Amino acid sequence: MSNEIKNEKPRFSPFRNWISLLGMVLSLGSLFSFAMLFTMDVFAKESNPYLGVLTFVVAPSFLALGVFMMIGGWLFSHRRLVKQAKGVSPLLLSIDFTRPDHRRNFVVFAMCAMVFLLVSALGSYHSFHFAESVAFCGQTCHVPMKPEYTTYLVSPHARVGCTQCHVGPGAVSFVKAKLNGVTQLKNTLLSSFPRPIETPHNLSPAQDTCERCHWPKKYYGDVERTFTRFLSDETNTAYTARLVLKVGGGDATHGPVGGIHWHMNLGNKVEYIATKTDRQVIPWVRFTNTKGEQTVYKTSDFKDDPAKSHVRTMDCMDCHNRPAHQFRSASDSADLALSLKKIDSTLPFIKSNLVAILSHTNATEAEGLAYIDSSLKKAYPKADAKLVAAAIMETQGSFTNSIFPEMKADWRRYPNNIGHKNWPGCFRCHDGKHKTEDGKKKIEASDCNSCHLILAQGAGEELGKLNPKGLAFAHPDSASEGKDPDCVTCHGAGE
Ligand code: HEC
Numbered sequence: 001m002s003n004e005i006k007n008e009k010p011r012f013s014p015f016r017n018w019i020s021l022l023g024m025v026l027s028l029g030s031l032f033s034f035a036m037l038f039t040m041d042v043f044a045k046e047s048n049p050y051l052g053v054l055t056f057v058v059a060p061s062f063l064a065l066g067v068f069m070m071i072g073g074w075l076f077s078h079r080r081l082v083k084q085a086k087g088v089s090p091l092l093l094s095i096d097f098t099r100p101d102h103r104r105n106f107v108v109f110a111m112c113a114m115v116f117l118l119v120s121a122l123g124s125y126h127s128f129h130f131a132e133s134v135a136f137c138g139q140t141c142h143v144p145m146k147p148e149y150t151t152y153l154v155s156p157h158a159r160v161g162c163t164q165c166h167v168g169p170g171a172v173s174f175v176k177a178k179l180n181g182v183t184q185l186k187n188t189l190l191s192s193f194p195r196p197i198e199t200p201h202n203l204s205p206a207q208d209t210c211e212r213c214h215w216p217k218k219y220y221g222d223v224e225r226t227f228t229r230f231l232s233d234e235t236n237t238a239y240t241a242r243l244v245l246k247v248g249g250g251d252a253t254h255g256p257v258g259g260i261h262w263h264m265n266l267g268n269k270v271e272y273i274a275t276k277t278d279r280q281v282i283p284w285v286r287f288t289n290t291k292g293e294q295t296v297y298k299t300s301d302f303k304d305d306p307a308k309s310h311v312r313t314m315d316c317m318d319c320h321n322r323p324a325h326q327f328r329s330a331s332d333s334a335d336l337a338l339s340l341k342k343i344d345s346t347l348p349f350i351k352s353n354l355v356a357i358l359s360h361t362n363a364t365e366a367e368g369l370a371y372i373d374s375s376l377k378k379a380y381p382k383a384d385a386k387l388v389a390a391a392i393m394e395t396q397g398s399f400t401n402s403i404f405p406e407m408k409a410d411w412r413r414y415p416n417n418i419g420h421k422n423w424p425g426c427f428r429c430h431d432g433k434h435k436t437e438d439g440k441k442k443i444e445a446s447d448c449n450s451c452h453l454i455l456a457q458g459a460g461e462e463l464g465k466l467n468p469k470g471l472a473f474a475h476p477d478s479a480s481e482g483k484d485p486d487c488v489t490c491h492g493a494g495e
């Protein structure tokens with residue numbers, strides 16, 4: 001149609017050409033998407049770190065492209081105009097509403113633009129939901145998130161969205177998460193993420209995450225847990241401990257205040273200073289009771305000025321730091337498979353071999369799986385082939401669920417603070433070494449029945465003899481009996 005306007009003198013306007021118009025629609029569309037994404041994000045029940053990439057990177061990129069097209073079109077038509085002035089036949093696009101063909105074209109154009117806007121609105125809406133989803137967090141970012149995603153899928157929280165624990169409500173965590181999301185996406189694209197991924201230690205406080213679902217005042221009372229273990233001797237001797245954990249509660253309207261959940265900070269408050277960001281060494285603890293009276297406990301080597309250190313208020317995550325990503329240790333994986341009888345415990349030294357095999361360092365998952373296959377075949381050349389095949393399959397399964405060579409992620413990198421056997425856990429404070437200034441009071445540790453009662457221990461017949469008052473611990477390895485109660489010295493990092 002542009003060829004039809006040969007003799008008319010076109011009135012010049014920067015947007016009177018189709019390229020600029022398209023650019024304009026694109027800019028409007030992306031502005032519109034930006035506004036939609038932004039509003040959805042602000043009003044959403046929970047925010048998503050990666051949505052920021054769409055809102056602040058993708059939408060503005062299209063905006064920039066649109067603006068670029070508008071200017072490009074303008075320059076293009078401007079050049080045509082100049083050429084026309086020199087007597088060269090112009091190819092200029094222009095719109096004149098007095099002309100029926102232009103009116104018709106404009107209607108078609110306007111309709112297309114409407115459809116485009118609608119599609120971009122739908123697109124924004126779907127991107128929003130996709131970025132919100134667990135699939136996005138766990139799978140899109142496949143390599144770096146694989147360890148956390150896999151462990152999450154076998155955790156009690158497999159149905160809880162990543163953002164429920166990782167992004168708290170409020171404007172500050174909103175902006176923080178946005179910035180984080182952009183950096184993480186960049187790192188993924190450049191493959192420059194740390195291996196293993198570091199534990200953030202900056203999750204929003206439990207009040208904003210865990211306590212949106214878990215009512216801190218709930219009284220749990222006694223919780224029974226059975227730990228079935230196997231020794232590394234030839235017969236893989238079983239050792240089971242049945243414990244009653246005195247979880248209790250922290251609020252008098254629901255039950256007696258006391259027990260493990262006493263630390264719930266409902267009336268009293270426990271604060272601490274850790275020497276490093278991994279929070280494994282805690283030399284200073286301050287306890288404030290309901291009346292506001294404070295007691296400070298510290299170890300003898302703590303000389304820093306507490307006022308200058310970062311003081312953290314204890315919450316759920318100081319004990320339950322692996323609610324969704326538990327990296328099972330080699331020993332725990334072996335114990336589980338043996339206790340479920342998925343691996344036959346008549347295979348001599350099977351526990352010991354499994355621990356050695358799962359502790360072997362591999363460069364890739366494929367290498368690890370092959371190593372399990374070849375080492376177990378080598379260790380049991382004469383055993384029933386079916387038993388060995390089952391052991392191989394089960395061990396490979398444990399491996400893919402909790403050991404991630406490509407990301408260097410396994411139990412050795414991620415301590416679990418819930419107990420005290422494999423990591424310091426409770427004994428970071430309850431080690432008997434945290435005392436008041438005058439030395440008269442300390443955080444209790446010596447009594448093995450203060451946090452739990454050992455109802456029964458041992459194997460077979462012995463397990464039938466329950467003692468409601470709690471048994472004295474009979475360490476399964478008699479050589480270690482009565483030695484240092486600090487279990488970690490021998491059992492450290494999953495041993
Ligand atoms: C039940 C709450 C919860 C859910 C759900 C959850 N996480 Fe976590 N996540 C945590 C906690 C707690 C930590 C450790 C934080 C700390 O110690 O400071 C963590 C740590 C991480 C880390 C750091 C590396 C590490 O293991 O310490 C990554 C990465 C991570 N989570 C990703 C995810 C992804 C991806 C999802 C969803 C597939 C998810 N998380 C779901 C609670 C959760």
Ligand code: HEC
Pocket residue numbers: 156157160161164165206209210211212213214316317320323
């Ligand atoms: C969106 C809701 C939700 C959030 C947020 C959440 N949880 Fe849970 N949690 C659950 C549900 C539901 C269960 C029970 C799962 C079951 O028994 O099927 C559970 C179970 C648990 C258990 C018991 C696990 C077991 O082995 O039986 C612990 C401990 C726990 N959550 C701690 C936490 C901590 C710590 C956080 C914060 C980092 C958290 N939860 C955040 C919903 C949530």
Ligand code: HEC
Pocket residue numbers: 206210211214215216220223225245247260261263264314315316317318319320418
């Ligand atoms: C002082 C450490 C500590 C703190 C702080 C703590 N817990 Fe626990 N919690 C435990 C221990 C120990 C158990 C016993 C179960 C176990 O050993 O796995 C437990 C058990 C639980 C259970 C499971 C009860 C059951 O019936 O199996 C839930 C759910 C739970 N805690 C949630 C929370 C939530 C939510 C918070 C924060 C408001 C919290 N805990 C704070 C140590 C703690």
Ligand code: HEC
Pocket residue numbers: 257258259260262263270271272282285286287295314318319417418419425426427428429430442443444450451
């Ligand atoms: C950051 C330090 C710290 C950690 C970690 C810690 N505690 Fe405590 N705990 C304390 C302090 C402080 C007290 C109160 C001491 C006092 O009476 O002055 C206490 C008291 C207790 C009590 C007695 C509560 C009552 O009824 O009066 C129990 C039981 C307990 N802790 C269990 C645990 C368990 C189990 C763990 C690990 C899952 C754990 N604690 C981890 C600091 C800690």
Ligand code: HEC
Pocket residue numbers: 225227229241243245418419420421426427430444445446447448449450451452473485
């Ligand atoms: C500060 C509280 C506390 C004290 C004191 C304590 N324990 Fe425990 N213990 C725990 C908790 C919590 C667990 C559960 C860990 C879990 O859920 O995985 C546990 C688990 C255990 C287990 C099972 C370990 C396993 O993984 O097979 C044994 C055995 C045990 N304790 C023995 C002892 C002995 C012996 C003492 C005395 C030297 C002692 N405990 C003192 C809190 C305590």
Ligand code: HEC
Pocket residue numbers: 229230231232233239241331421475476477480483484485486487488489490491495
């Ligand atoms: C002096 C070193 C030492 C100390 C300290 C120690 N253990 Fe052990 N423990 C051993 C040895 C060695 C074995 C036998 C390991 C084997 O055969 O695989 C063992 C086995 C066990 C087992 C059964 C097998 C297993 O691997 O789970 C449990 C449970 C256990 N110890 C709990 C504890 C607890 C709880 C503490 C702290 C109160 C503790 N131990 C302190 C050396 C020690």
